[in-house]
Amino acid sequence: MPTIDQAVDDFLSLKRIAVAGVSRDPGGAHASNGIYSRFKERGYEVFPVNPNADKIMGDTCYHSLKDIPGGVDGVVIATNPKASLSVAQECKQLGIDKVWIHKNIGAGSYSEEAHQFCRANGITALVSCPLWYGKTSDGFHKFFGATCRLLRQVPSKV
Numbered sequence: 100m101p102t103i104d105q106a107v108d109d110f111l112s113l114k115r116i117a118v119a120g121v122s123r124d125p126g127g128a129h130a131s132n133g134i135y136s137r138f139k140e141r142g143y144e145v146f147p148v149n150p151n152a153d154k155i156m157g158d159t160c161y162h163s164l165k166d167i168p169g170g171v172d173g174v175v176i177a178t179n180p181k182a183s184l185s186v187a188q189e190c191k192q193l194g195i196d197k198v199w200i201h202k203n204i205g206a207g208s209y210s211e212e213a214h215q216f217c218r219a220n221g222i223t224a225l226v227s228c229p230l231w232y233g234k235t236s237d238g239f240h241k242f243f244g245a246t247c248r249l250l251r252q253v254p255s256k257v
Contacts, residue, residue, distance in 0.1 A: 149162070176200045
């Protein structure tokens with residue numbers, strides 16, 4: 100398994116990224132919507148996934164990962180934790196080997212079962228917030244991420 104820094108660099112170098120769990124409510128209260136918007140603003144080709152929506156923030160929304168034309172290179176799992184395992188399983192079926200399970204203080208989208216499934220199936224699974232790092236970040240998120248890591252709110256290994 101790669102180090103966290105290597106896995107972060109690898110994930111953020113991907114071009115086509117799905118965000119599973121983007122909310123139909125564009126009000127910004129959902130981390131998934133903020134992640135989707137930030138990746139889009141920073142030049143990624145990003146695809147919202149929600150089984151109950153056809154449009155999200157004016158963009159076509161896909162009901163599952165398999166519905167995305169041309170597939171994706173990686174997936175941010177920002178669903179209810181109860182759905183994280185099924186998203187990880189779909190990644191395995193589709194040959195997607197890089198995921199980022201959203202978590203900060205509290206559960207976020209984290210499921211130990213989904214994380215263990217990824218590890219057992221050769222899927223590199225970061226567990227934190229992708230907005231803490233690299234070109235997707237900003238000052239607030241970098242500080243918040245450092246604090247969460249210091250307080251051990253996220254795993255220290257992929």
